[in-house]
Amino acid sequence: xxxxxxxxxxxxxxxxxxxxxxxxxxxxxxxxxxxxxxxxxxxxxxxxxxxxxxxxxxxxxxxxxxxxxxxxxxxxxxxxxxxxxxxxxxxxxxxxxxxxxxxxxxxxxxxxxxxxxxxxxxxxxxxxxxxxxxxxxxxxxxxxxxxxxxxxxxxxxxxxxxxxxxxxxxxxxxxxxxxxxxxxxxxxxxxxxxxxxxxxxxxxxxxxxxxxxxxxxxxxxxxxxxxxxxxxxxxxxxxxxxxxxxxxxxxxxxxxxxxxxxxxxxxxxxxxxxxxxxxxxxxxxxxxxxxxxxxxxxxxxxxxxxxxxxxxxxxxxxxxxxxxxxxxxxxxx
Ligand code: SF4
Ligand code: MG
Numbered sequence: 001x002x003x004x005x006x007x008x009x010x011x012x013x014x015x016x017x018x019x020x021x022x023x024x025x026x027x028x029x030x031x032x033x034x035x036x037x038x039x040x041x042x043x044x045x046x047x048x049x050x051x052x053x054x055x056x057x058x059x060x061x062x063x064x065x066x067x068x069x070x071x072x073x074x075x076x077x078x079x080x081x082x083x084x085x086x087x088x089x090x091x092x093x094x095x096x097x098x099x100x101x102x103x104x105x106x107x108x109x110x111x112x113x114x115x116x117x118x119x120x121x122x123x124x125x126x127x128x129x130x131x132x133x134x135x136x137x138x139x140x141x142x143x144x145x146x147x148x149x150x151x152x153x154x155x156x157x158x159x160x161x162x163x164x165x166x167x168x169x170x171x172x173x174x175x176x177x178x179x180x181x182x183x184x185x186x187x188x189x190x191x192x193x194x195x196x197x198x199x200x201x202x203x204x205x206x207x208x209x210x211x212x213x214x215x216x217x218x219x220x221x222x223x224x225x226x227x228x229x230x231x232x233x234x235x236x237x238x239x240x241x242x243x244x245x246x247x248x249x250x251x252x253x254x255x256x257x258x259x260x261x262x263x264x265x266x267x268x269x270x271x272x273x274x275x276x277x278x279x280x281x282x283x284x285x286x287x288x289x290x291x292x293x294x295x296x297x298x299x300x301x302x303x304x305x306x307x308x309x310x311x312x313x314x315x316x317x318x319x320x321x322x323x324x325x326x327x328x329x330x331x332x333x
Contacts, residue, residue: 003037003073004171004203005092010034010060010070016276026276030056032227034070038171043197043204045218045235047211047250049272053227054207058173061205062092075170090120093164097176099156103148103163109133110144113163120167132162135199136192154185158192165200173205178213190217211254215239220310223247226272226283229302233311243305243313246284282316290317 014028031053038044046054059065061072063085072079074088096102103112113129122128130140136158148156157177164172174193178186194217197204208214214221214235221238223231223246231244242248249268268287273279279286285295300314306321 001039001041004040004075005061006037006071006073007057007061008035008071008073010057010072011068012056012060012065013068018276028275029227029278030275031060032278034224034227034229036222036229036232038203038205041197041201041203042219043206043217045214045221046205046207046224047209047214047221048224049250049268050209051226051272051275052224054224055175056227057224058094058175058205058207061173062089062094064094090167091169092171092173093167093169094173094175095157095160095164095177097179099153099160099180100148102160103156105148108145108147109138109151109159110140112148112159113166116163116167122166122168125166128166129162132165133159135165135196136162137188138162152185154181154189157181157189161189161192161196165196169202171203171205173207175207176209177206179208179210186213193217211239211251223250226275226278228283229314230284231313232302233308233313237306237308237311241306243311243318244284244315245288245290245317247313249287282314292317 010031011033012031014030015025016028018024018026034053034057036044046057048054056065060067072088074083074091077083079085079088103109107115110126110129110133113132114125117125117128130144133140133143138155138158143155148159151159178189181189190213193204196202206214206217218235220233221235222229223238223244225246231238231242231247238247239251242251253268270287273283273286279296281296281298282288282291282300285291288295294316298316300316302312302314305311305313305318
């Protein structure tokens with residue numbers, strides 16, 4: 001499959017003031033050289049602890065946060081050369097966690113959905129909005145003239161999805177889009193997202209801290225740690241055959257649905273280190289039980305593991321053939 005979006009070496013460093021009387025400036029390495037692609041029609045999940053740069057990465061892709069460095073290529077067009085940010089933003093829509101903050105409280109939901117198409121000169125914005133309302137499970141007769149505060153969280157998120165689709169996007173970025181919903185509502189919205197993807201031929205980037213949800217919806221999964229990609233691969237490989245010690249720890253901490261599948265591995269201890277002064281070399285070395293001296297000295301590169309071109313991880317201790325580190329294997333035996 002062809003890539004729809006390619007992100008190359010994205011960087012975003014936030015300067016902050018620190019120290020006595022705030023006289024020093026420090027740099028937060030929020031996103032530090034992140035590269036990936038998302039193929040046409042697939043769902044790419046992005047996981048990692050909070051503060052790992054998942055949301056910043058998403059916002060960098062559509063210019064909600066300015067890039068310090070890096071390149072975005074959308075369907076073969078380089079942002080800033082072949083297409084403008086405005087053109088990119090029509091093709092890429094985003095749905096956020098807070099369903100209420102995303103909607104104008106003074107617009108009826110019909111007007112909210114029709115607003116984007118209207119200002120972009122798309123045909124029949126209101127008819128489009130009615131059709132989409134219906135498609136996301138909200139009867140236009142009952143819901144079109146309501147205001148956001150008159151809806152439940154799940155209903156509002158359906159409105160946000162309709163609003164995103166009204167722009168006829170090709171890629172939808174869902175940033176913790178179901179995280180605030182009750183479990184039963186969450187399942188319904190996930191099913192709806194799956195149906196809409198097929199029906200409209202969409203591509204999704206699905207960002208969540210909830211590994212079970214990501215597994216349910218994703219074809220491929222990208223794992224981030226402290227502003228960097230540590231592993232990426234098919235969802236099956238990431239969930240059952242992790243190569244990177246961080247991915248393993250992350251998944252060991254995940255409450256398993258399947259009691260036979262629980263590992264003895266202790267969950268990740270403590271919080272990630274401060275992104276102001278990230279650890280040298282492999283950023284995970286301060287928490288990794290397989291760390292050796294090379295780990296703090298040099299940064300490991302993402303490399304193909306286990307002979308599967310689509311599965312990559314960045315760890316010095318990995319055996320490229322099996323996809324597992326030597327130390328890792330010994331520990332498992
Ligand atoms: Fe652990 Fe070293 Fe691999 Fe980093 S490079 S994950 S510290 S073994
Ligand atoms: Mg976030």
